[in-house]
Amino acid sequence: MPKQPPEDIKxxxxxxxxxxxxxxxxxxxxxxxxxxxxxxxxLYRRLVELEEASGYVLPDSPTRxxxxxxxxxxxxxxxxxxxxxxxxxxxxxxxxxFDRRIKRLLGGGAAEDIQYTVEPKYDGxxxxxxxxxxxxxxxxxxxxxxxGEDVTRNIKTIRGAPxxxxxxxxxxxxxxxxxxxGEVYMEVEEFRKLNxxxxxxxxxxxxxxxxxxxxxxxxxxxxxTAGRKLYLACYGVGVSEEVRFKSQSDFIGWLKRxxxxxxxxxxxxxxxxxxxxVVKRIEQMRDSFxxxxxxxxxxxxxxxxxxxxGSKTREPRWAIAYKFQAHVATTRIVDIQASxxxxxxxxPFAVFEPVKIGGVTVSKSTLHNWDEIKRKDIKIGDTVVVExxxxxxxxxxxxxxxxRTGRERPLPPPxxxxxxxxxxxxxxxxxxxxxxxxxxxxxxxxxIIHFASRNGMDIEGLGxxxxxxxxxxxxxxxxxxxxxLKKEDLLALPRFAEKSASNMIAAIERSKTATLARFxxxxxIIHVGEYAAKQLARNFSRLEDLYDVxxxxxxxxxxxxxxxxxxxxxxxxxxxNKETLDTLKRLGLKIQNPDFAAGRRKLPLEGMTFVLTGTxxxxxxxxxxxxxxxxxxxxxxxxxxxSYLVAGENPGSKLAKAKExxxxxxxxxxxxxxxxxxxxxxxxxxxx
Ligand code: IVH
Numbered sequence: 001m002p003k004q005p006p007e008d009i010k011x012x013x014x015x016x017x018x019x020x021x022x023x024x025x026x027x028x029x030x031x032x033x034x035x036x037x038x039x040x041x042x043l044y045r046r047l048v049e050l051e052e053a054s055g056y057v058l059p060d061s062p063t064r065x066x067x068x069x070x071x072x073x074x075x076x077x078x079x080x081x082x083x084x085x086x087x088x089x090x091x092x093x094x095x096x097x098f099d100r101r102i103k104r105l106l107g108g109g110a111a112e113d114i115q116y117t118v119e120p121k122y123d124g125x126x127x128x129x130x131x132x133x134x135x136x137x138x139x140x141x142x143x144x145x146x147x148g149e150d151v152t153r154n155i156k157t158i159r160g161a162p163x164x165x166x167x168x169x170x171x172x173x174x175x176x177x178x179x180x181x182g183e184v185y186m187e188v189e190e191f192r193k194l195n196x197x198x199x200x201x202x203x204x205x206x207x208x209x210x211x212x213x214x215x216x217x218x219x220x221x222x223x224x225t226a227g228r229k230l231y232l233a234c235y236g237v238g239v240s241e242e243v244r245f246k247s248q249s250d251f252i253g254w255l256k257r258x259x260x261x262x263x264x265x266x267x268x269x270x271x272x273x274x275x276x277x278v279v280k281r282i283e284q285m286r287d288s289f290x291x292x293x294x295x296x297x298x299x300x301x302x303x304x305x306x307x308x309x310g311s312k313t314r315e316p317r318w319a320i321a322y323k324f325q326a327h328v329a330t331t332r333i334v335d336i337q338a339s340x341x342x343x344x345x346x347x348p349f350a351v352f353e354p355v356k357i358g359g360v361t362v363s364k365s366t367l368h369n370w371d372e373i374k375r376k377d378i379k380i381g382d383t384v385v386v387e388x389x390x391x392x393x394x395x396x397x398x399x400x401x402x403x404r405t406g407r408e409r410p411l412p413p414p415x416x417x418x419x420x421x422x423x424x425x426x427x428x429x430x431x432x433x434x435x436x437x438x439x440x441x442x443x444x445x446x447x448i449i450h451f452a453s454r455n456g457m458d459i460e461g462l463g464x465x466x467x468x469x470x471x472x473x474x475x476x477x478x479x480x481x482x483x484x485l486k487k488e489d490l491l492a493l494p495r496f497a498e499k500s501a502s503n504m505i506a507a508i509e510r511s512k513t514a515t516l517a518r519f520x521x522x523x524x525i526i527h528v529g530e531y532a533a534k535q536l537a538r539n540f541s542r543l544e545d546l547y548d549v550x551x552x553x554x555x556x557x558x559x560x561x562x563x564x565x566x567x568x569x570x571x572x573x574x575x576x577n578k579e580t581l582d583t584l585k586r587l588g589l590k591i592q593n594p595d596f597a598a599g600r601r602k603l604p605l606e607g608m609t610f611v612l613t614g615t616x617x618x619x620x621x622x623x624x625x626x627x628x629x630x631x632x633x634x635x636x637x638x639x640x641x642x643s644y645l646v647a648g649e650n651p652g653s654k655l656a657k658a659k660e661x662x663x664x665x666x667x668x669x670x671x672x673x674x675x676x677x678x679x680x681x682x683x684x685x686x687x688x
Pocket of ligand 1: 142
């Protein structure tokens with residue numbers, strides 16, 4: 001039972017929870033927010049403040065979504081009703097056959113059209129959410145269909161998953177227990193960002209959004225899951241206290257009213273031909289969804305008929321998944337070339353005979369690295385199967401070995417940088433081959449392109465082509481040269497006219513007041529992606545504060561590992577880098593840092609005064625230091641403004657004084673617990 005605070009505080013907490021949950025629903029489920037992120041953050045912070053002060057935390061408070069400690073391993077969960085799989089159909093005729101089979105099985109008035117529902121098939125991880133007494137009680141993975149894993153704390157971090165079912169107009173009120181099934185997935189854009197961040201941090205990339213979603217849910221530390229932007233789409237009901245829903249459309253309608261996320265498209269169709277029309281429409285829309293879908297699921301709408309039809313061992317007889325044409329094609333690799341990125345990594349890519357895949361012409365794809373080339377045994381001249389999944393960058397699935405003529409040529413890892421000809425190196429235990437030449441023009445150009453990019457300093461007009469041009473004319477050799485460019489310089493170039501030149505100069509001028517987070521991302525410190533840059537900006541007020549930073553100080557920041565810490569410290573420790581930063585400042589760069597105050601980690605003991613008495617397990621001086629380090633104040637005498645008296649063995653007169661003044665007394669163990677607690681409120685939208 002939550003503690004009961006004064007009535008007005010209780011009311012404010014209750015209304016904040018309602019308000020935040022509603023705005024979370026608008027944002028995460030309907031994708032139609034009506035307030036700004038700042039307003040949302042303000043509400044959230046106010047709630048945290050009130051909950052901390054009063055100890056009153058409602059069961060559906062959004063703060064309950066985060067903060068659970070890591071687990072050793074997942075507990076097993078037996079599903080009350082097996083989580084089945086789906087039969088597949090690969091052609092419209094197979095779908096028609098499915099319809100005929102159903103009519104046959106149902107007998108009787110089989111001439112009549114069956115009503116079907118059609119929805120996209122989500123390519124993610126199947127999950128069962130159990131609500132008891134209206135509250136999200138348990139979430140489990142599908143596992144083998146009979147038994148899955150308890151991933152409740154991870155699923156709670158998914159903002160679109162309601163923590164509570166509001167009472168509603170269903171006969172008999174809300175169900176006492178209900179199992180709701182759905183799919184957890186990651187959007188393609190987020191998947192790409194995540195992989196970019198992982199590559200920056202030296203971690204292996206996920207193969208596809210499904211693996212990324214599954215890997216994120218099956219994390220022992222919920223903080224990691226909370227850092228991944230995951231979505232949920234609910235499409236099925238398991239055991240309910242009684243069957244209250246008449247049909248799939250009835251159920252989906254209820255889910256919507258209860259603010260559950262439901263499939264992006266959900267339609268009912270009279271008869272199989274109409275259902276196939278919907279399937280076609282979904283297939284046409286597939287690239288615009290933002291998530292991966294490999295098919296559409298057709299279900300008999302009526303739950304009564306579903307029951308009559310029943311299930312085979314693994315699949316229900318009342319549903320079928322129509323699989324879309326895979327976005328694959330065969331083509332020939334005419335060349336394997338390599339490009340050099342801004343960190344010097346040399347990446348091989350295949351050049352194909354252009355081929356259309358799912359309506360898009362593809363002429364090259366990355367081959368990632370030479371280990372991958374070796375593993376897939378890819379050679380120049382090979383015929384290969386190429387896949388373009390969702391709008392993910394195309395990749396080579398496999399080599400068609402049967403088509404080999406013997407004239408194919410392997411391409412060994414390069415010994416020299418393809419851009420500058422310096423020696424290429426491969427470090428122990430690393431897959432990447434790198435060019436470590438300081439002045440490598442490819443790296444310089446890539447660094448500048450990155451610096452000026454949309455998510456970087458956002459200098460419109462300074463994209464790949466213009467960077468090439470300015471570089472080739474000797475006008476830019478480093479970031480600082482951007483700020484030395486004059487309109488006349490640009491006007492002298494073939495691609496520029498009065499308007500485009502003025503626009504670019506204006507964009508450069510605007511970039512001078514970029515935020516510290518953007519700037520730190522733009523300067524391309526190894527391993528520092530957008531998220532790490534933001535975290536740094538939240539913790540350091542000015543750029544100069546990073547000049548002498550130690551790796552240890554950076555590792556104190558949430559989610560900052562040794563690799564990032566070392567890279568940041570080494571970057572700022574480098575005299576040349578500092579010189580560049582100083583030059584940038586001289587050239588008029590005025591970095592702003594709105595993230596600092598807003599996102600700074602609130603220290604757990606901030607605003608609290610402690611007095612120590614008696615014998616403590618650690619030297620008093622040490623304990624005082626700990627308190628101060630976590631933002632608290634240690635005082636030697638008890639007064640009305642003392643927050644806590646920490647009493648050890650044989651406490652002195654201070655204990656009596658504290659009692660007299662009504663100051664709370666705690667043990668050393670309790671103090672330690674308070675020291676460990678705390679951390680920042682998550683910002684929205686979830687950045688990682
Ligand atoms: S219905 C008993 N609807 O596909 C019926 N499943 O290949 C099974 N899936 O395990 C669930 N989108 O994880 C259903 N709209 C959808 C779906 C869907 C994705 C998954 C689900 C299932 C798998 C079967």
